[in-house]
Amino acid sequence: xxxxxxxxxxxxxxxxxxxxxxxxxxxxxxxxxxxxxxxxxxxxxxxxxxxxxxxxxxxxxxxxxxxxxxxxxxxxxxxxxxxxxxxxxxxxxxxxxxxxxxxxxxxxxxxxxxxxxxxxxxxxxxxxxxxxxxxxxxxxxxxxxxxxxxxxxxxxxxxxxxxxxxxxxxxxxxxxxxxxxxxxxxxxxxxxxxxxxxxxxxxxxxxxxxxxxxxxxxxxxxxxxxxxxxxxxxxxxxxxxxxxxxxxxxxxxxxxxxxxxxxxxxxxxxxxxxxxxxxxxxxxxxxxxxxxxxxxxxxxxxxxxxxxxxxxxxxxxxxxxxxxxxxxxxxxxxxxxxxxxxxxxxxxxxxxxxxxxxxxxxxxxxxxxxxxxxxxxxxxxxxxxxxxxxxxxxxxxx
Amino acid sequence: xxxxxxxxxxxxxxxxxxxxxxxxxxxxxxxxxxxxxxxxxxxxxxxxxxxxxxxxxxxxxxxxxxxxxxxxxxxxxxxxxxxxxxxxxxxxxxxxxxxxxxxxxxxxxxxxxxxxxxxxxxxxxxxxxxxxxxxxxxxxxxxxxxxxxxxxxxxxxxxxxxxxxxxxxxxxxxxxxxxxxxxxxxxxxxxxxxxxxxxxxxxxxxxxxxxxxxxxxxxxxxxxxxxxxxxxxxxxxxxxxxxxxxxxxxxxxxxxxxxxxxxxxxxxxxxxxxxxxxxxxxxxxxxxxxxxxxxxxxxxxxxxxxxxxxxxxxxxxxxxxxxxxxxxxxxxxxxxxxxxxxxxxxxxxxxxxxxxxxxxxxxxxxxxxxxxxxxxxxxxxxxxxxxxxxxxxxxxxxxxxxxxxxxxxxxxxxxxxxxxxxxxxxxxxxxxxxxxxxxxxxxxxxxxxxxxxxxxxxxxxxxxxxxxxxxxxxxxxxxxxxxxxxxxxxxxxxxxxxxxxxxxxxxxxxxxxxxxxxxxxxxxxxxxxxxxxxxxxxxxxxxxxxxxxxxxxxxxxxxxxxxxxxxxxxxxxxxxxxxxxxxxxxxxxxxxxxxxx
Ligand SMILES: Nc1nc2c(ncn2[C@@H]2O[C@H](COP(=O)(O)OP(=O)(O)O)[C@@H](O)[C@H]2O)c(=O)[nH]1
Ligand code: SF4
Ligand SMILES: [Mg+2]
Numbered sequence: 001x002x003x004x005x006x007x008x009x010x011x012x013x014x015x016x017x018x019x020x021x022x023x024x025x026x027x028x029x030x031x032x033x034x035x036x037x038x039x040x041x042x043x044x045x046x047x048x049x050x051x052x053x054x055x056x057x058x059x060x061x062x063x064x065x066x067x068x069x070x071x072x073x074x075x076x077x078x079x080x081x082x083x084x085x086x087x088x089x090x091x092x093x094x095x096x097x098x099x100x101x102x103x104x105x106x107x108x109x110x111x112x113x114x115x116x117x118x119x120x121x122x123x124x125x126x127x128x129x130x131x132x133x134x135x136x137x138x139x140x141x142x143x144x145x146x147x148x149x150x151x152x153x154x155x156x157x158x159x160x161x162x163x164x165x166x167x168x169x170x171x172x173x174x175x176x177x178x179x180x181x182x183x184x185x186x187x188x189x190x191x192x193x194x195x196x197x198x199x200x201x202x203x204x205x206x207x208x209x210x211x212x213x214x215x216x217x218x219x220x221x222x223x224x225x226x227x228x229x230x231x232x233x234x235x236x237x238x239x240x241x242x243x244x245x246x247x248x249x250x251x252x253x254x255x256x257x258x259x260x261x262x263x264x265x266x267x268x269x270x271x272x273x274x275x276x277x278x279x280x281x282x283x284x285x286x287x288x289x290x291x292x293x294x295x296x297x298x299x300x301x302x303x304x305x306x307x308x309x310x311x312x313x314x315x316x317x318x319x320x321x322x323x324x325x326x327x328x329x330x331x332x333x334x335x336x337x338x339x340x341x342x343x344x345x346x347x348x349x350x351x352x353x354x355x356x357x358x359x360x361x362x363x364x365x366x367x368x369x370x371x372x373x374x375x376x377x378x379x380x381x382x383x384x385x386x387x388x389x390x391x392x393x394x395x396x397x398x
Numbered sequence: 399x400x401x402x403x404x405x406x407x408x409x410x411x412x413x414x415x416x417x418x419x420x421x422x423x424x425x426x427x428x429x430x431x432x433x434x435x436x437x438x439x440x441x442x443x444x445x446x447x448x449x450x451x452x453x454x455x456x457x458x459x460x461x462x463x464x465x466x467x468x469x470x471x472x473x474x475x476x477x478x479x480x481x482x483x484x485x486x487x488x489x490x491x492x493x494x495x496x497x498x499x500x501x502x503x504x505x506x507x508x509x510x511x512x513x514x515x516x517x518x519x520x521x522x523x524x525x526x527x528x529x530x531x532x533x534x535x536x537x538x539x540x541x542x543x544x545x546x547x548x549x550x551x552x553x554x555x556x557x558x559x560x561x562x563x564x565x566x567x568x569x570x571x572x573x574x575x576x577x578x579x580x581x582x583x584x585x586x587x588x589x590x591x592x593x594x595x596x597x598x599x600x601x602x603x604x605x606x607x608x609x610x611x612x613x614x615x616x617x618x619x620x621x622x623x624x625x626x627x628x629x630x631x632x633x634x635x636x637x638x639x640x641x642x643x644x645x646x647x648x649x650x651x652x653x654x655x656x657x658x659x660x661x662x663x664x665x666x667x668x669x670x671x672x673x674x675x676x677x678x679x680x681x682x683x684x685x686x687x688x689x690x691x692x693x694x695x696x697x698x699x700x701x702x703x704x705x706x707x708x709x710x711x712x713x714x715x716x717x718x719x720x721x722x723x724x725x726x727x728x729x730x731x732x733x734x735x736x737x738x739x740x741x742x743x744x745x746x747x748x749x750x751x752x753x754x755x756x757x758x759x760x761x762x763x764x765x766x767x768x769x770x771x772x773x774x775x776x777x778x779x780x781x782x783x784x785x786x787x788x789x790x791x792x793x794x795x796x797x798x799x800x801x802x803x804x805x806x807x808x809x810x811x812x813x814x815x816x817x818x819x820x821x822x823x824x825x826x827x828x829x830x831x832x833x834x835x836x837x838x839x840x841x842x843x844x845x846x847x848x849x850x851x852x853x854x855x856x857x858x859x860x861x862x863x864x865x866x867x868x869x870x871x872x873x874x875x876x877x878x879x880x881x882x883x884x885x886x887x888x889x890x891x892x893x894x895x896x897x898x899x900x901x902x903x904x905x906x907x908x909x910x911x912x913x914x915x916x917x918x919x920x921x922x923x924x925x926x927x928x929x930x931x932x933x934x935x936x937x938x939x940x941x942x943x944x945x946x947x948x949x950x951x952x953x954x955x956x957x958x959x960x961x962x963x964x965x966x967x968x969x970x971x972x973x974x975x976x977x978x979x980x981x982x983x984x985x986x987x988x989x990x991x992x993x994x995x
Contacts, residue, residue: 027956207952233948254952269956283957313960364925384950386924389969
């Protein structure tokens with residue numbers, strides 16, 4: 001064996017070592033939607049019988065291709081609209097996934113569009129052991145829902161929420177969006193209040209993002225809608241205050257939970273642990289690789305048949321990349337980053353340089369730090385991307 | 399050698415009065431250039447010259463004219479640079495002639511450069527032939543022009559020839575007047591060979607080409623020539639005349655205008671106004687009027703892309719070959735990187751060089767604020783010249799600073815008087831006296847600091863007078879003035895490229911404008927960043943860069959990490975290109991945007 005290969009396997013060894021005791025997540029992308037929402041950049045397609053069958057098959061094959069080296073702790077079914085699958089398809093998918101997990105996952109989330117919530121589907125999910133339901137509400141206002149091209153009404157949302165609650169899932173989340181075109185502060189406060197009154201366990205509130213190639217993006221580039229960072233900042237801060245007052249503590253830029261209800265799956269990704277991505281466009285990070293499946297149902301299935309996965313944006317993980325990302329993405333969490341733990345995991349990183357940068361950022365009032373922990377200040381949280389870009393190149397270039 | 403059948407003359411005029419058009423007509427009339435070959439405006443051969451309608455390089459041409467008296471005359475027409483920046487070159491071109499055709503646009507009448515050029519020509523002892531041109535224009539006012547000739551220029555009106563370069567009227571009359579009124583070449587009986595160097599050119603095949611007017615004796619290939627200003631000797635390889643293309647001849651004799659190619663390698667050795675003589679029987683006295691020209695205006699030139707540094711350096715070297723008045727040396731700036739300090743005769747010269755770098759040499763450049771040359775005396779030190787604010791001694795030690803002035807004559811319509819006086823005041827000028835030109839126009843004679851006309855004086859003059867104002871100037875004295883160095887600070891750190899020497903009373907206003915502009919152009923920052931203008935330690939103006947309010951991705955899950963990562967890497971690359979000043983990352987084009995206007 002020559003020296004290079006030796007060195008590489010040493011890195012892999014130490015990375016694997018670093019990952020050995022860390023949790024493992026499993027993300028399954030269900031790529032079907034009834035129609036396309038104006039703000040959505042997720043990969044999704046209209047379901048057909050053969051498409052769904054091919055998909056279910058390929059998921060099984062892909063799970064066989066992945067050699068899971070440890071049992072799965074968390075499962076997340078996202079989309080697309082997983083709830084669009086028929087109850088028996090949901091069961092098939094669930095059985096396949098469970099079979100690969102090696103244990104009953106402690107947390108199992110499914111994203112559901114309110115319009116797709118039926119008692120039959122909920123029953124199957126409950127039986128499978130799904131613990132967490134995330135409802136894509138976005139808004140309770142007819143006008144705003146319409147403007148987003150969403151396919152449900154306020155009444156459907158309320159009915160769906162009641163059904164989910166009745167089914168008795170351990171944790172229920174509502175997804176909301178703000179800074180929508182035409183939504184002023186009062187309108188957003190009303191949406192928030194409606195959500196709080198429903199008393200979900202978890203709330204995700206997303207500032208509207210103009211993703212490239214979406215209908216909203218086109219409107220923006222045509223000047224039909226305008227960006228107003230000042231307004232967005234006000235809505236952010238208002239959201240934090242209102243939810244804090246209502247007993248939801250913020251644990252990430254856009255996520256709030258009652259005690260014990262934070263999403264473990266997402267926490268693990270932000271801490272740069274491991275997760276496997278299954279399905280078209282699904283991204284994963286495990287076995288020293290980061291990458292995503294191709295965002296096309298047919299091409300993904302063809303690839304899986306050839307034994308190929310994670311073909312897009314594929315990079316080999318290095319300690320440098322991981323430690324930097326653990327900082328950049330970790331800082332988005334309110335608990336911040338446990339520097340002591342990170343140092344133990346990546347002892348060789350550029351800690352002295354980081355220290356200087358953090359001192360500067362803290363002088364500028366953007367981060368708060370103690371010996372062991374660094375977190376964003378309230379102002380820093382609104383500037384998390386800029387703060388993150390200050391950290392790039394600092395830790396990895398040691 | 400008989401010089402009685404040779405005439406040397408030039409055409410002088412205010413810009414746009416038709417000099418080039420008339421020159422072309424003369425070449426055509428004498429069959430020097432056939433109509434077919436004659437591209438419109440033959441003599442202005444550089445693109446830039448055609449575009450701006452100004453002559454930058456001298457283009458002499460030799461014509462043969464069968465006059466009405468039955469003799470065949472050799473007539474040399476000298477084209478003169480058309481701008482005050484090149485006043486010395488103009489004076490040398492004039493010195494190579496015995497007469498001048500003074501053109502007056504029949505519709506415009508006498509303008510500032512008409513007067514200035516007429517004075518220059520008279521000072522050189524030239525016979526002036528007044529020509530009222532463009533008489534084909536319906537708006538021609540011959541009567542007024544005649545009156546102005548007499549009143550302003552004190553030239554008898556009956557000497558005027560009526561012409562139109564465009565319609566070909568009066569061409570023969572002009573040629574007849576050149577033959578009859580202009581004396582034959584002067585000083586032809588001097589015992590040694592003497593030739594006046596009035597320009598030079600670098601040709602990549604033939605090397606340095608010297609343009610010369612022979613006054614006495616003759617030069618030919620094989621002669622050892624001697625340049626009198628620096629005693630440089632070299633062997634002549636070829637001589638010839640311009641017809642208008644370079645045509646080799648056996649000799650250049652007294653009265654001739656032509657070119658001399660020797661084995662001189664470097665155009666910087668050819669000084670305009672120098673006297674060329676022969677080593678074997680050298681003249682003891684130079685032709686009159688030689689002086690060293692020195693740049694009056696300086697600025698830093700930087701490549702827009704730092705990778706273009708070598709290309710810019712090569713371009714400057716090449717331009718220098720053809721332009722001994724242009725100087726450069728390397729300098730570096732914190733804000734702009736590596737570049738060159740460049741010296742020019744004046745603003746137009748500066749603009750032309752910059753244009754040529756961009757167009758002919760294809761290098762994108764950015765220039766710092768132009769500066770004049772100050773004379774500065776610090777305690778216990780000799781007076782020094784400062785052309786870059788960065789080199790100003792510590793303000794506490796300065797005894798005095800002197801700045802160059804100009805003596806300007808400004809021609810304006812009567813009704814603009816108030817506005818122009820206000821403009822002159824604003825520019826720290828003083829009006830000595832006013833002369834009435836005619837019922838509608840006045841001429842103001844004033845003294846202005848050169849520094850104040852560097853930026854927008856001419857544009858303002860034109861706009862206030864609706865295009866009817868014109869100006870000519872010559873350099874005046876250095877005068878002591880209350881000048882200070884103003885620095886611009888970003889978050890406490892000075893930005894060298896923005897330092898400038900300004901009059902104390904103007905510092906605050908200028909500082910405020912700059913701070914405002916910078917605060918607007920620098921992208922919002924994560925923390926409060928002050929932009930300040932300061933004199934010494936004293937802040938005289940300030941503004942703040944906008945504070946960034948929100949920059950956070952809403953959704954950042956497993957599937958978003960790769961994309962976010964790519965963005966971060968791209969930002970990191972971008973950051974490498976930024977200039978860090980005062981702990982602020984400043985996009986490189988910030989400075990450029992400010993310096994551009
Ligand atoms: N009507 C008219 N226009 C002329 C005449 N001579 C020149 N022009 C125009 O005046 C402008 C300036 O001419 P040009 O020869 O370049 O002037 P220069 O700046 O003195 O060299 C051009 O637009 C010419 O076409 C003329 O005799 N009659
Ligand atoms: S339902 Fe969800 S995945 Fe489908 S288009 Fe709408 S936002 Fe996108
Ligand atoms: Mg011209």
